[in-house]
Amino acid sequence: GESVGLHLPTLSVQEGDNSIINCAYSNSASDYFIWYKQESGKGPQFIIDIRSNMDKRQGQRVTVLLNKTVKHLSLQIAATQPGDSAVYFCAENILDSGYSTLTFGKGTMLLVSP
């Protein structure tokens, strides 16, 4: 399928390593944040979300950290696997908008080698 990752920042890791993907968001009024994974030729797939009243949230092998002071979001993937190779986007939203129109960041390509 076609690549969505051209000219994106790239993080290359070995299988089994922990990966950290960073995102700077733009709107200080945003109060809900989501990480999406997008594989080549597919639509974005929800990974994990966090609301602004939290600074950390854990899922299965993933952790999202939120630092509102510097408007920074990170996604940590533990024991990275080749199947984690994809482009990762953070997205922000304002809950009071009444519907979840998402503003996506630029994305980071994660390459996992066996």
Next chain:
Amino acid sequence: GAGVSQSPRYKVAKRGQDVALRCDPISGHVSLFWYQQALGQGPEFLTYFQNEAQLDKSGLPSDRFFAERPEGSVSTLKIQRTQQEDSAVYLCASSFLGTSGVSLLEQYFGPGTRLTVT
């Protein structure tokens, strides 16, 4: 099907042609979104429907872009007189509407339609 489907998956149009892109959301999902994703970029919001009502079209880049969802399920994004800058992947997403009237936050995306204008 269980997920959001889009058709066609690939479309090549000559400059000036009109195109129509179809989205079948997940059954029961009231909210439907269209996004445009240029190569190497994140998706950008185009328009939002709640049932058949188009509540937000602030992201449509020009009046050549038109979207509809006449029966509150299938949606069509139409682009008239296509230009080269319209080349992108067009993504559709749907989400469930909560009882409070606020769209629940997880959006389910389709695979997209890759439009190439030559």
